[in-house]
Amino acid sequence: MPTLQDYRGQHPAWCPGCGNFGILKAFKDAMVELNIGPHQFTIVSGIGQAGKFPHYVRCNTFNGLHGRTLPVATGIRLANHEMTVMAFAGDGDCYGEGGNHLIHAIRRNINVKLFVHDNQIYALTKGQASPTSMEGVKTKNQPFGVFSEQMNPMAMAIALDCSFVARGFAGDMKHLTLLMKEAVNHKGFTLIDILQPCVTFNKINTFDWYKQRVYHIEADYNPEDRIAAFQKALEWEDRIPIGIIYRNHRLIPEERIPVIKERPLVRQAVDISKIETTLKEFC
C-alpha cells in the first residue's frame, strides 16, 4: 500500500495560498485511497501553473506543450492501456489553446482522466482573460471588459455526450478527493472542472466568492439523465453545483480496437516474419 510520503515530489513554486495546493492534497489522498502506486500512472501536463503539477507528485511524467496534453495522453493510453493516464491542465491550456483536442478526446472516449484547474484567468502570463472569464471582467489586456461569452465547459461536454462530467472546488478537498476517485474508477474519458481561486490575479472569483455559491449536488440527483444534466450545467450566477453532473457508459477504444483486445501494444512483440509474404503482394 502506498502512503502519502511515496507521492512527495518537488517543492511547489505556486503563490502562497494558491488554490492549486488544495488540488494537490486532494489528488494525493485519492491516489493513496485508490492504491495506485507512483509508477502505475502517468501525468501529462501542459504549460501554466497547472502544468507544473506532476513535478510536485512523484509519478511518470510527460510535461509537454501548452494545449497539447490530451493528444500526448491519447498516444500514451493507446500504446499502453494498462497505464492509468491523467492530464492536468489549466483553463487557458485546455479550453483555449487545446479546445479542439478536448472536443475530440471526448468523442474518442479515450480512457484519460482530465483535471482542469479552472481559475478563470491566465495567471502565469500575469492576468489576462481566459475562456472561462466572466463577460465584462476588465483585465490589463481587456481594458473595456471581456466581450466574449463565458465558456461553459460542463454544458459543452454534455452536448458532446462526454462519458463523465463533474465539477469540483479546490476549497472542498474531501469532496474533490471523492470526485477524483470516482473519475479514476469510471471507464471512459472523464472531465473534472476544478474551481481554483487565483489569489494573485483574480480578485473577483475568490475563495469567498466561490464559497458563497458552491453547493453539493443533491443526493437524489440522477447524473445519467442527459437533459437534466444539461440544465444543471447551466447553473452558475448565484448557485454553482459541484459533484458529478453527467455520466454515461460508452465503449472505450481498447474495447473497440481489435489489435489491443488481448494486451496493450507496448506488450506486443514486434513480429515482422510475415513481411516476406506482404512483399509478394507487390509481385
Place this chain on the structure above:
Amino acid sequence: MDYSIKIGGEAGQGIQTIGETLAKVFSRTGCHVFTHQDYESRIRGGHNFYQVRLSDNPVFAPKDKIDIVVALDRESFQHEKELTENGTVIYDSADLKQKYEGPHLLDIPFVALALEHGKDKIMANTVAVGAVLGMLRMDLNNLFEIIKNTFGKKGEDVVQGNIRSAQAGHDFTMKNCERCSFKVETNIRPPQMLISGVEAIALGAIASGLKFYAAYPMTPSTGIMNYIADKEAEYGIIVEQAEDEIAAINMALGASFAGVRAMTGTAGGGFALMVEGLSLAGMTETPVVIALGQRPAPATGLPTRTEQGDLQFALYTAHGEFPRVVLAPGDPEQAFYLTSKAFDLADKYQIPVIILFDQHLADSQWTSAVFDLGRIKYTDYRLRGEAFGNLPEYKRHAFTETGVTPFGVPGETEHLVVTDSDEHDEEGHIVEDAETRKKMLDKRLFKKLPLIRQEIGAPSFYGDEHPEVVLVGWGSTYGVMKEVVDKGEIKGAAMLHFSEICPFPLTEKFDFITVLNNAKTAICIENNATGQFARLMRTETGYDFKYKINKYDGRPFSVDELLRKILTRLVSLSQ
C-alpha cells in the same frame, strides 16, 4: 524497346485501374516499368492521366513521347500531339459521342464489347486493357491471373465476364490494328516488385517495428496511412486519424514515450502545424519518424502535384537548437531502406527523423528487385521489464558519455520516467539554472551530433569515374538524372545524388567535393525555384554551384526535357 502508354480521362472513370493493371502485367512479364499520374484536386470530372512506361532497360522517369493513348474522354485528344510516329490513340466513338478521323486513330467499341461479352458496361475498362495488350502483341495469361485475384471475391460470373471482355478487346486489336508494330522484349526473370513511394515508406515502417501511426489526411502522404491501416490487424498496429496535425505529432510522441515505435505523416502545410511538436521531440528526446511529402506551395499551392520546395523548411524549422536527421529517398527501394534507417536512428539517438519525399515519388511506381529483408535492421533500444527494474536508480535524462540516456518504458517497473518541455535536470524536472541548461544542451546536441553524423551515408555516385559533367540532385530526381546519364548523350557524365541530407554527409566516406572541383561542369538540378540544395551545399561545404537547372511548374522532369535542358546549357557554355 521503350514504350509509353497514356490513359486519359475524367476523375472517377477508372484510369488508375487501367494503368495499374497494365503496369502489373508488364511487371509480371519481366519488363522494367515506371508509372506516374497527373491528377487534379477533385473527386469526379476534370482531366487526369496515368502514364505507364515499359522497357527492357531500367526506366525511372517519364518520357515525353507516347506510343499508345487510351482516350476515355474527349480532352484526352490533346495528347495526340505527343504521339510517336507510329503512335495510336484508341477510343470508343459511341461512348465519347464523337467520331475522329485519322490514320493514327483506332475506334474500339469498349462499351459495346463489354456489354456483349461481359454483360456489364463497367467492364469497358477491361476491354481497353485487353486492347492495349493486343496492340503490343502480348498474351493475356498474366492479365487473367490478375483478374482472378482482383475479382475472385465478387464471384465466378464477374471473373469470367472480365476475362471474356479482355479477350474481346485483345481480339479486336489483333485483327484491326494494322499500324501496330510493337514488340515487347524482356530481360528480367520475375518475380520483381512494382511499388509506389508511399507504399515503400509504409512497408519500410512496418518492417521496422512500427506500432503506432497518427496522422491527418493530406496529399501526398495519405497513401502511407491508407496502406498501414490496411495492415493494422495483420501486424498489430494502431492507426489513429487525429483531429489535426498538431494532435497527430503529439499522439505519436505520447505513444513513443509509452514505449512503442511511432510515426506521423503529412505534407508541408500539415508539417507547419507540427513544428511545435518537432521541437518538443527535440527537448524531451522522444524518438519520432515524420514522413513529409512535398507538394507545390506556398499555402495550399497545387495540392496534387510535385515540388522539392520544402528542403530548407525541413532542415531549419522549429524553435531552438536540437539534432534532427533528414533523409530524402530517390526511389521506392531507397524509401524502404531509408525508412528503416529512420526508425533505427530515431530510437538509437532519441531524436526526430524526417523522411522527405514528394508527390512524384509518392504516387509513381517503379519495378524493383524484391526488397532484401536482410538489410532491415531492428534493434530494440528501450529498457524494458527486468533489465530496467534491476537498475539501482533511473534518471530519464542522466548525463552520459554519448549524450544518449537509455529510455525506460514507464509502468513496467517502479522506476519513474519523467520528461519535460521546459529545460530540465537529469531526472526530468523543471530547472532554470544556467549550468544545467548548458550541460543539457551539450548532451542533447553536441554529444549526439558527431555520432549521428557518422551514421550518414555518402551520396551515390554513378556514371563516368572521372566525369567532365556532374549532375547533382537529391530526392526524387534520382531516376531521371540516372537515365540521362545512361543515355550516353552527354560526354563524360556522372550523377551525384544525395539521399541522406542532414546532418550533411562528411567527405571522408566519399570525397564528392573533389569530384565537383575536378569536373568541367557541375549542374545542380532541383524541382524548386531557388536551388535550395545548392544553397545547402554552399553553407555546408563552401562549394558554390555555377550552374543550376530548376523546374517549378508543379510537374516532374521528363527524361527528354532534362536532357534537352542540360545539352542546351552545355552548348551555351562552349560558345
